[in-house]
Amino acid sequence: MSDLEDALVFQLAAAxxxxxxxELVFHPPRRWRFDLSWHDTMVACEVEGATWSxxxxxxxxxxxKDCEKYNQAxxxxxxxxxxxxxxxxxxxxxxxxxxxxxxxxxY
Numbered sequence: 001m002s003d004l005e006d007a008l009v010f011q012l013a014a015a016x017x018x019x020x021x022x023e024l025v026f027h028p029p030r031r032w033r034f035d036l037s038w039h040d041t042m043v044a045c046e047v048e049g050a051t052w053s054x055x056x057x058x059x060x061x062x063x064x065k066d067c068e069k070y071n072q073a074x075x076x077x078x079x080x081x082x083x084x085x086x087x088x089x090x091x092x093x094x095x096x097x098x099x100x101x102x103x104x105x106x107y
Contacts, residue, residue: 004047004085005035011094017101020045026078032069034080036097041104044073045081045097047088079104 005022012020020036026044034044073080079100083093 002035002047002049004049004088008036008045008047008083008088008093008097011088011091012097015094015098017094017098026076027069027072030069030072032072034073034078037078038101038104041079041101042077043079043081043097043100043104045083045093046070047093048082048084 009020009022012018018038020038021034022036023033024037024039024044025031025033026037035047037044070080070082081093081096081100083096087093087096
């Protein structure tokens, strides 16, 4: 769990958004986890750190593994939001999560 995830969870609580499950294993054979998830609506949020500093999510192998994980999540019916630290800090992540949860709760 990262400081960025903690910040987003704080924002969600302040906005009275349902509390997410943290580190949910959504695919047991691969042990893939979501940073934040709401299983009842099948919405997940991945907070991608180190996007501007050559972190794991932006290098070839890490990026490819992320693609594999997110594609399987989509096949399984998950709506996965990917956000960066800037998006958490400026409120875009909160907005997208709120809208995704509203959209999926209308299903």
